[in-house]
Amino acid sequence: MARIAIDMDNVMADIYSHYLSYYEASNGIKLDPQVLQGVPEGEILPDGAVRRFLLTPGFFRTAPVMPGSQEVIKALMEKYEVFIVSAAMEFPQSLREKLEWLHEHFPFISWHNIVLCGSKTIVNADIMIDDYDKNLRHFTGRQLLFTSPHNIHLTDYERVHNWEEVAAALEVEVPAARV
Amino acid sequence: MARIAIDMDNVMADIYSHYLSYYEASNGIKLDPQVLQGVPEGEILPDGAVRRFLLTPGFFRTAPVMPGSQEVIKALMEKYEVFIVSAAMEFPQSLREKLEWLHEHFPFISWHNIVLCGSKTIVNADIMIDDYDKNLRHFTGRQLLFTSPHNIHLTDYERVHNWEEVAAALEVEVPAARV
Numbered sequence: 001m002a003r004i005a006i007d008m009d010n011v012m013a014d015i016y017s018h019y020l021s022y023y024e025a026s027n028g029i030k031l032d033p034q035v036l037q038g039v040p041e042g043e044i045l046p047d048g049a050v051r052r053f054l055l056t057p058g059f060f061r062t063a064p065v066m067p068g069s070q071e072v073i074k075a076l077m078e079k080y081e082v083f084i085v086s087a088a089m090e091f092p093q094s095l096r097e098k099l100e101w102l103h104e105h106f107p108f109i110s111w112h113n114i115v116l117c118g119s120k121t122i123v124n125a126d127i128m129i130d131d132y133d134k135n136l137r138h139f140t141g142r143q144l145l146f147t148s149p150h151n152i153h154l155t156d157y158e159r160v161h162n163w164e165e166v167a168a169a170l171e172v173e174v175p176a177a178r179v
Numbered sequence: 180m181a182r183i184a185i186d187m188d189n190v191m192a193d194i195y196s197h198y199l200s201y202y203e204a205s206n207g208i209k210l211d212p213q214v215l216q217g218v219p220e221g222e223i224l225p226d227g228a229v230r231r232f233l234l235t236p237g238f239f240r241t242a243p244v245m246p247g248s249q250e251v252i253k254a255l256m257e258k259y260e261v262f263i264v265s266a267a268m269e270f271p272q273s274l275r276e277k278l279e280w281l282h283e284h285f286p287f288i289s290w291h292n293i294v295l296c297g298s299k300t301i302v303n304a305d306i307m308i309d310d311y312d313k314n315l316r317h318f319t320g321r322q323l324l325f326t327s328p329h330n331i332h333l334t335d336y337e338r339v340h341n342w343e344e345v346a347a348a349l350e351v352e353v354p355a356a357r358v
Contacts, residue, residue, distance in 0.1 A: 005301070083301050089290035095274035111268035112297035119291040122184070122262050124303035 001081045004170070005115075005125040006073065007135065008086035008098060010041075010148040012106070013063040019045060022053045036149040044149070054091055061097035065105050068163030068174075074108055075172040082113060083125060087135070089118040129166060133157075144169060180260045183349070184294075184304040185252065186314065187265035187277060189220075189327040191285070192242040198224060201232045215328040223328070233270055240276035244284050247342030247353075253287060254351040262304060263288060266314070268297040308345060312336075323348060 009015045016036065023045055024030050036044045044050060053059050076082055084102060088094045095116055102109060115123070120135045128139045131148035136157060144166065145157035160166045167174050188194045195215065202224055203209050215223045223229060232238050255261055263281060267273050274295055281288060294302070299314045307318045310327035315336060323345065324336035339345045346353050 003301070085301070089278065089293050092275050092278050095278065095295065096271050099268065099271050099274065110297065114268050115294060115296040115301055116274065117294040117296075118289065122182075122264070122294055122301075122303055124301055 001079075002126040003081040003083060003124075004076060004127040004129065005083050005085040005120075005123050007128075007130040007132075007146070008084060008102075009063075010066075010131040011129060011146045012066055012069045012073070012084070013060070013101070014066045015063055016044075016149060018059070018063045019050060019053060022056075022059065023049060033149070038152050039150065041148075041150040055093070057093050058097070060091075060094045061101055063101065066163065068167075070106060071174050072163040072167045072172070073106065075167060075174045076170060077108070079172055080127070080170070082109070083115055083123075084109060084113060085115040085117065085120060085123055085125075085128075087118060087120060088116040127170070129160070180258075181305040182260040182262060182303075183255060183306040183308065184262050184264040184299075184302050186307075186309040186311075186325070187263060187281075188242075189245075189310040190308060190325045191245055191248045191252070191263070192239070192280070193245045194242055195223075195328060197238070197242045198229060198232060201235075201238065202228060212328070217331050218329065220327075220329040234272070236272050237276070239270075239273045240280055242280065245342065247346075249285060250353050251342040251346045251351070252285065254346060254353045255349060256287070258351055259306070259349070260292075261288070262292045262294055262302075264294040264296065264299060264302055264304075264307075266297060266299060267295040306349070308339070 020031050042050050073082060086098055088098055098116060102114060121138045126141045128136060128141060129144045129146055130136050131146045131151055133154055136143040136145060143157050145151060145154060145159045147159060147161045160169055185191065199210050221229050252261060265277055267277055277295060281293060300317045304320055306321045307315060308323045308325055309315050310325045310330055312333055315322040315324060322336050324330060324333060324338045326338060326340045339348055
């Protein structure tokens with residue numbers, strides 16, 4: 001059974017929407033998501049707000065789920081060995097929050113199949129779904145770049161714009177009503 | 180540069196000594212370490228005390244360092260790419276404690292090289308040092324079984340009894356004064 005390593009931030013969790021919600025809550029300013037296109041993730045908000053939010057207790061725990069991710073991952077698990085692999089070590093407070101977030105929103109994923117790491121070069125899998133070039137670059141299996149505002153200019157990878165496209169690329173069927 | 184995946188519990192952290200300290204502190208009974216030889220880890224203490232200690236906040240954070248591990252790992256890092264790989268997902272409270280413990284006792288190991296996981300089948304490395312058959316069994320690289328009371332009967336692996344033997348097996352020199 002082929003193994004897939006699936007990233008969390010910007011792939012399973014909609015971190016960009018969460019940045020904008022936090023920014024609006026703290027500054028009263030509603031940003032147009034369009035202006036974030038092509039900008040590095042750390043620079044989309046002024047005054048280091050992105051890093052500040054990433055270090056805020058509760059930020060990861062309350063992130064919204066990326067539309068379609070639950071249904072498609074459940075379908076993938078019937079055909080593949082699915083591991084969730086998140087680079088979390090830079091933000092120690094995120095470790096438990098990420099685990100609890102997964103238990104809440106993806107209760108069908110066992111703790112056996114969760115990896116919180118620093119560098120993803122250690123990952124042994126056949127397919128990787130990630131929004132970052134730095135994670136996909138060293139991976140020798142099939143690389144799926146999940147579209148995120150920060151990566152729209154990358155052309156080196158097989159691109160998936162959303163979870164419906166992941167399902168199509170990996171040839172699993174998801175009942176239309178579920179996506 | 181060859182990559183080594185090093186386990187934490189019973190390899191870098193002396194969890195057995197810690198069980199006995201906790202047991203003595205809570206029950207006033209000092210157990211002879213010799214009686215633990217050959218007994219499965221979960222059964223060395225009565226009344227489910229092992230699992231209870233593993234779930235106790237602070238248990239992992241205060242574990243003693245395995246003698247020689249700091250010096251030998253430092254020496255290994257000059258010759259190998261070292262990753263610390265710990266199966267921690269079963270005990271969510273341990274995640275942050277393990278990271279903080281590493282930062283305190285092994286400050287020379289970067290967060291990039293730390294992996295907290297469930298199953299270790301996902302690990303891509305050339306050498307694995309572990310005290311558990313279940314972790315080494317699926318690993319296709321060189322397997323070093325670190326001696327622990329629960330694994331003394333295993334004969335399938337290249338065995339290292341302590342960190343001095345790890346240094347010898349992996350051909351790194353550690354100044355005598357440092358071990």
